[in-house]
Amino acid sequence: MNRRRLGIAAAGIVVAGLAIAAAIMYKPAIAPIAPPAPDSFDAQLKREGARVVALGDCIVCHTAKDGQPFAGGLPLATPFGTIYATNITPDPQTGIGAWSEAAFARAVRHGISRDGHLLYPAFPYVHFTRMSDHDIAAAYAYLMSREPVQASAPANQLIFPLNFRPPVAFWNLLFLRSGPREADASQDAQWNRGKLLVDGLGHCASCHSPLNAIGGEKAGHAFDGGVVDGWEAPPLNALGSAAKPWTKEQLVTYLRTGRASEHGAAAGPMLPVTRDLATVPMEDVEAIATYILSLQKGAPREAAPAVRVAAREPTPAEQRGAVFFNASCAQCHGTGSPMQTIGERPALAFSTAINANTPRNAVQMILNGITWHGADTMNYMPAFAGVYDDRQIADLVAYIRGAYSAGPAWPDAEPLVSQLRKEDSAR
Known part of the structure; x- marks a missing residue:
C-alpha cells in the first residue's frame, strides 16, 4: 500500500x-x-x-x-x-x-x-x-x-x-527581471539617465561582463570584462586604474569618435558602437560617461611614462619583434613620429590593449586593423594578417608589450594568433 x-x-x-x-x-x-x-x-x-x-x-x-x-x-x-x-x-x-x-x-x-x-x-x-x-x-x-x-x-x-x-x-x-526600473532618488538626473542607457538600451554589461556556464552574466561581476567575437571587452569598472586614468572628457570623446588620444582607438565590435553614438545627442553620451565613471573600483593610479625603459635584456622574440615594429609600426606609433604628434595617434604606453592582462586585443588589432570609414581617416589602421605569419605577429606583440608596458611579459602569443586567425576567417 x-x-x-x-x-x-x-x-x-x-x-x-x-x-x-x-x-x-x-x-x-x-x-x-x-x-x-x-x-x-x-x-x-x-x-x-x-x-x-x-x-x-x-x-x-x-x-x-x-x-x-x-x-x-x-x-x-x-x-x-x-x-x-x-x-x-x-x-x-x-x-x-x-x-x-x-x-x-x-x-x-x-x-x-x-x-x-x-x-x-x-x-x-x-x-x-x-x-x-x-x-x-x-x-x-x-x-x-x-x-x-x-x-x-x-x-x-x-x-x-x-x-x-x-x-x-x-x-x-x-x-530576466521584466520591466523598467525606478530612478535612484539619491543621484542626479544625469547619473540616472546614464544608468538607464548603460544598463538598459546600451546593454553594456552584456559584452563587458563575464558569462557563467549557461550564458548568463556572472552574478557580482558586472562590468568586469568579457570576450565578444574574439575580442576582449575590457572591464568598464577599471578605467580609473588604467595606465593613464580616464577622464570624463576622454571617455565622451572616445564614445563619440572611436578615439581617445591617450588610450587608443576603438576596433572590433566596439568600433560600430562608437559610430552609432556619434549620431545621438551629446547629453546622452555625457550621461553614459558619468555613470560608467561612477562604477570604478579602487583608487586611481599615477599615469605611466610614455615609454618604459626596460630593466632587462630583451628576449630573442622581442628583438625580432623590434625589427617588425620599426618596419611597419614606428611611422605611426614610434616615439615622436609625425603621425603621433600631428595625427594624435596615442602613445602605446597608455594603450588599453597593450596594458591588458592578455595579448588578445593587441593580436586582433594587428591582424585586422581598423577599416577605412569614409573621410574618418584618423581611425584607420592597416591590417597585417596578410603581411606577417603567426610567429612574426607573436614576436611583434612581445616587443610592444616589453617596450611599452610596465606589466609582466605575456606568454608566447603564437598559439593565440593561430586560433584568432582561424576564428576571424570563419566569421
Missing part, C-alpha cells in the same frame, strides 16, 4: 511538474497585422526612434557584412554555437512587417516572438526590458518606417539541447 501511495504521489509530482513546465514554456501567438504605412507614424516619434535605435546599437547586430541595414544574417558567436541575427525590417514575410506594436513590445520586454516562440538571449532583452513604453513605441515607429528587405536568416547552429528553444524559459526564470 505504501509503495502504491508513493507511486501515485511521484506520478502526481511529475504531472504537476510537466504542467508547470508547459505553462512556463507556452506563449500564445499575437495575431499578424498588415504592415502599417510609414507616414502613419508621427514624424517626431520616428526621429526619437532613430535616437533609441542608435543607442541600442540595433543596426550593429542586425546587419550582416555587406548586407542591407537591419536585414539580419549577422553570425553571433557564442560558447554554445552560432546564432544568426534576424531581419527587423518591415518585410511581412521575413521581417517584422506583420508585427503589431504589442508584439514588438513583448519581444523587447520578454524575449518572445510574435508567433510565440522564445528568442535566444543573444538578443539582449534582459536589458531592453528596462526601456520605457515611449522608447519602445519610438523604436517601433522608426523600424517600421525603414525600407522592407526580404531576407531570411540562416538556421542557427547550436549544441544540443540548446538547439531547442523551450529551455530558454528556465533561463529566463533565472536572469
Whole structure:
C-alpha cells in the first residue's frame, strides 16, 4: 500500500511538474497585422526612434557584412554555437512587417516572438526590458518606417539541447527581471539617465561582463570584462586604474569618435558602437560617461611614462619583434613620429590593449586593423594578417608589450594568433 501511495504521489509530482513546465514554456501567438504605412507614424516619434535605435546599437547586430541595414544574417558567436541575427525590417514575410506594436513590445520586454516562440538571449532583452513604453513605441515607429528587405536568416547552429528553444524559459526564470526600473532618488538626473542607457538600451554589461556556464552574466561581476567575437571587452569598472586614468572628457570623446588620444582607438565590435553614438545627442553620451565613471573600483593610479625603459635584456622574440615594429609600426606609433604628434595617434604606453592582462586585443588589432570609414581617416589602421605569419605577429606583440608596458611579459602569443586567425576567417 505504501509503495502504491508513493507511486501515485511521484506520478502526481511529475504531472504537476510537466504542467508547470508547459505553462512556463507556452506563449500564445499575437495575431499578424498588415504592415502599417510609414507616414502613419508621427514624424517626431520616428526621429526619437532613430535616437533609441542608435543607442541600442540595433543596426550593429542586425546587419550582416555587406548586407542591407537591419536585414539580419549577422553570425553571433557564442560558447554554445552560432546564432544568426534576424531581419527587423518591415518585410511581412521575413521581417517584422506583420508585427503589431504589442508584439514588438513583448519581444523587447520578454524575449518572445510574435508567433510565440522564445528568442535566444543573444538578443539582449534582459536589458531592453528596462526601456520605457515611449522608447519602445519610438523604436517601433522608426523600424517600421525603414525600407522592407526580404531576407531570411540562416538556421542557427547550436549544441544540443540548446538547439531547442523551450529551455530558454528556465533561463529566463533565472536572469530576466521584466520591466523598467525606478530612478535612484539619491543621484542626479544625469547619473540616472546614464544608468538607464548603460544598463538598459546600451546593454553594456552584456559584452563587458563575464558569462557563467549557461550564458548568463556572472552574478557580482558586472562590468568586469568579457570576450565578444574574439575580442576582449575590457572591464568598464577599471578605467580609473588604467595606465593613464580616464577622464570624463576622454571617455565622451572616445564614445563619440572611436578615439581617445591617450588610450587608443576603438576596433572590433566596439568600433560600430562608437559610430552609432556619434549620431545621438551629446547629453546622452555625457550621461553614459558619468555613470560608467561612477562604477570604478579602487583608487586611481599615477599615469605611466610614455615609454618604459626596460630593466632587462630583451628576449630573442622581442628583438625580432623590434625589427617588425620599426618596419611597419614606428611611422605611426614610434616615439615622436609625425603621425603621433600631428595625427594624435596615442602613445602605446597608455594603450588599453597593450596594458591588458592578455595579448588578445593587441593580436586582433594587428591582424585586422581598423577599416577605412569614409573621410574618418584618423581611425584607420592597416591590417597585417596578410603581411606577417603567426610567429612574426607573436614576436611583434612581445616587443610592444616589453617596450611599452610596465606589466609582466605575456606568454608566447603564437598559439593565440593561430586560433584568432582561424576564428576571424570563419566569421
